[in-house]
Amino acid sequence: MSETSLYVLQQLINGLTIGSTYALIAIGYTMVYGIIGMINFAHGEVYMIGSYTTFIAIIGLLTLGVSSLPIVLLLALITAIVIASTYGYAIERVAYRPLRGGPRLIPLITAIGMSIFLQNYIRLAQGSRDMAMPALVTGGIQFGDPAVFEVSISWMQMIIWCVTLVSMTALALFISRSRLGRACRACAQDLKMTNLLGIDTNRIIALTFIIGAALAAVAGVLLSLYYGTINPYIGFMAGLKAFTAAVLGGIGSIPGAMLGGLILGVTEALTAAFFPSEYKDVVAFGLLVLILLFRPTGLLGKPEVEKV
Amino acid sequence: MKPSHGIFARTLIAAGTLLAALHAQAETLKIGIAGPVTGPVAQYGDMQKIGAMMAIDRINAAGGVNGISLEGIIYDDACDPKQAVAVANRIVNDEIRHVIGHLCSSSTEPASDIYEEEGVMMITAASTSPSITEKGYELIFRTIGLDSLQGKLAADHIINRVKPRNLAVIHDKQQYGEGLATTVRDLLAKAGIETVMFEGVTPGDKDFSALIAKLKRNNVDFVYYGGYHPELGLILRQSREKGFDVPFMGPEGVVNADLAAIAGKAMEGVLATAPKSFEQNPENAALVAAFKARDEDPSGPFVFTAYAAVQVLTDAIKATGETDPYTLADQLRANRFDTTIGEIGFDDRGDLTESTFIVYQLHADGSKTPISE
Numbered sequence: 001m002s003e004t005s006l007y008v009l010q011q012l013i014n015g016l017t018i019g020s021t022y023a024l025i026a027i028g029y030t031m032v033y034g035i036i037g038m039i040n041f042a043h044g045e046v047y048m049i050g051s052y053t054t055f056i057a058i059i060g061l062l063t064l065g066v067s068s069l070p071i072v073l074l075l076a077l078i079t080a081i082v083i084a085s086t087y088g089y090a091i092e093r094v095a096y097r098p099l100r101g102g103p104r105l106i107p108l109i110t111a112i113g114m115s116i117f118l119q120n121y122i123r124l125a126q127g128s129r130d131m132a133m134p135a136l137v138t139g140g141i142q143f144g145d146p147a148v149f150e151v152s153i154s155w156m157q158m159i160i161w162c163v164t165l166v167s168m169t170a171l172a173l174f175i176s177r178s179r180l181g182r183a184c185r186a187c188a189q190d191l192k193m194t195n196l197l198g199i200d201t202n203r204i205i206a207l208t209f210i211i212g213a214a215l216a217a218v219a220g221v222l223l224s225l226y227y228g229t230i231n232p233y234i235g236f237m238a239g240l241k242a243f244t245a246a247v248l249g250g251i252g253s254i255p256g257a258m259l260g261g262l263i264l265g266v267t268e269a270l271t272a273a274f275f276p277s278e279y280k281d282v283v284a285f286g287l288l289v290l291i292l293l294f295r296p297t298g299l300l301g302k303p304e305v306e307k308v
Numbered sequence: 309m310k311p312s313h314g315i316f317a318r319t320l321i322a323a324g325t326l327l328a329a330l331h332a333q334a335e336t337l338k339i340g341i342a343g344p345v346t347g348p349v350a351q352y353g354d355m356q357k358i359g360a361m362m363a364i365d366r367i368n369a370a371g372g373v374n375g376i377s378l379e380g381i382i383y384d385d386a387c388d389p390k391q392a393v394a395v396a397n398r399i400v401n402d403e404i405r406h407v408i409g410h411l412c413s414s415s416t417e418p419a420s421d422i423y424e425e426e427g428v429m430m431i432t433a434a435s436t437s438p439s440i441t442e443k444g445y446e447l448i449f450r451t452i453g454l455d456s457l458q459g460k461l462a463a464d465h466i467i468n469r470v471k472p473r474n475l476a477v478i479h480d481k482q483q484y485g486e487g488l489a490t491t492v493r494d495l496l497a498k499a500g501i502e503t504v505m506f507e508g509v510t511p512g513d514k515d516f517s518a519l520i521a522k523l524k525r526n527n528v529d530f531v532y533y534g535g536y537h538p539e540l541g542l543i544l545r546q547s548r549e550k551g552f553d554v555p556f557m558g559p560e561g562v563v564n565a566d567l568a569a570i571a572g573k574a575m576e577g578v579l580a581t582a583p584k585s586f587e588q589n590p591e592n593a594a595l596v597a598a599f600k601a602r603d604e605d606p607s608g609p610f611v612f613t614a615y616a617a618v619q620v621l622t623d624a625i626k627a628t629g630e631t632d633p634y635t636l637a638d639q640l641r642a643n644r645f646d647t648t649i650g651e652i653g654f655d656d657r658g659d660l661t662e663s664t665f666i667v668y669q670l671h672a673d674g675s676k677t678p679i680s681e
Binding site: 010269278 | 507509510512521524
């Protein structure tokens with residue numbers, strides 16, 4: 001392979017890694033929007049809380065003397081999912097459910113308030129400085145001619161792909177095969193009618209918040225291990241990027257969120273590859289504007305039928 | 309510059325000094341110490357205060373300057389430019405002719421104008437903004453290196469010691485980082501070393517994999533980073549992860565205990581320019597003990613520079629036998645002084661002729677070793 005194609009391959013690998021995590025977080029935005037038509041701006045903070053839980057769990061387990069790496073990672077993952085899901089459920093219960101049925105603007109404002117509250121709460125509880133995760137998963141494989149360009153894939157990148165793939169497949173199976181998944185789809189189609197047919201829609205809405213939070217926690221575990229540092233402000237940018245991914249793919253559509261995340265990640269990596277890397281956000285958000293101009297519902301979104 | 313104005317002021321002041329000298333024999337010489345005593349950066353003001361007061365006390369204990377004993381008078385500008393102007397006017401009204409301060413560059417700038425106009429000598433021990441001395445003042449000096457000197461020091465080190473073939477300069481697009489990065493790139497270009505990559509990163513960003521792949525592709529063998537530790541720490545950590553193992557160099561902004569926490573083993577051997585740790589100089593052991601005896605902390609960056617500011621002032625008074633600021637200014641520019649921060653001299657602008665920064669090699673355990681030139 002030529003030098004340029006190896007280089008592009010390397011950047012695609014980098015882009016797919018970051019894109020996978022955008023997709024994981026984007027699911028939370030898109031599922032909630034699909035069912036109750038609101039944007040949960042506190043979702044980025046749930047990802048941040050997942051990262052902090054991972055950090056605390058890993059440090060705790062290492063201090064307790066648990067030395068087996070797979071066990072540490074698995075326990076950290078489970079802890080993060082449980083804690084973040086609890087937060088996801090609590091946010092819905094406290095900040096959104098009492099306001100359901102009111103004007104759309106009101107839950108949007110409480111979402112922003114919730115986001116600011118969580119960010120500052122973690123900052124006060126954990127301090128505002130960057131916390132550094134010990135490097136647990138190191139190394140990787142390298143291929144290509146070292147004299148031309150050596151492509152490297154770290155084990156952590158591969159873990160991110162595998163975990164994302166497994167989580168997404170599990171989610172797709174859950175939505176398409178299980179009874180609860182069917183109820184979710186029914187709620188997305190017509191909330192009032194589903195309720196009339198005897199399904200507890202409040203329970204289903206709470207469930208979507210829990211699923212979204214759990215996937216954000218998975219992203220929190222993966223990214224905190226991949227990058228190695230966390231601080232209370234990481235939720236904002238990650239949330240914004242994931243929201244962009246959800247809108248890009250078509251908000252409300254689960255496959256759209258997955259596609260949007262990957263496209264956004266790859267676009268960023270390729271922009272940084274051939275232009276100064278400070279332009280990557282400019283191009284990523286520019287792409288969003290362009291797609292919305294030509295396809296206002298996003299790539300895989302269905303046009304909303306105006307009911308008279 | 310308006311020479312006629314200067315001469316007029318000088319004559320006036322010379323006359324004043326003569327009058328003062330007539331009835332001020334064997335009295336005290338008041339030295340204003342201006343800086344924040346209150347406000348968010350009061351701890352920096354405290355460093356300046358303990359340094360200057362220690363110098364004054366030790367000089368008095370040794371018999372004063374030419375029989376005159378010194379008296380330090382503290383003024384509080386709260387690091388607020390408006391209050392700094394008020395303080396400067398009060399110092400002039402109190403007939404104080406020598407000031408150690410101010411501390412914050414934003415306060416020092418407006419105050420300098422007043423001192424220069426009113427014939428008061430000011431030596432700042434803490435303000436590093438280059439623009440303060442750019443106006444060509446006669447009476448304004450400083451005993452601390454400029455931020456921009458770090459760029460020159462780094463460039464010299466790269467030219468003489470590193471000699472890279474493919475150099476990359478990365479910065480964080482902020483005034484401090486990009487300013488230094490640009491200085492380094494320009495100085496290297498003058499020496500014939502071309503920068504193959506000059507790029508900014510976004511502060512707060514976490515993913516540098518695309519940047520690192522690009523560095524690898526350009527066969528970069530040395531990276532200068534202008535910015536702070538959170539981004540450099542991640543760049544280092546991710547570089548080593550991806551098998552990109554070249555030396556890095558950064559400014560004082562990266563020298564922080566958190567860098568070791570973020571980068572871990574990846575930070576071993578990183579080069580950085582940082583101010584000399586004067587309290588670790590064996591020649592200052594007695595002075596450090598004196599601070600400890602007073603239960604004061606000598607490790608702050610402005611303690612020894614403030615001490616040195618009083619030293620050069622009193623040395624000049626001793627040598628000339630006068631306290632007139634204009635005579636002293638000439639004396640400061642023309643001579644070299646042996647101080648607690650080493651042997652120093654001043655250029656025409658009143659800046660130090662030598663850098664108070666040196667190149668350190670940082671280690672993964674958080675320690676650093678100086679690299680001698």
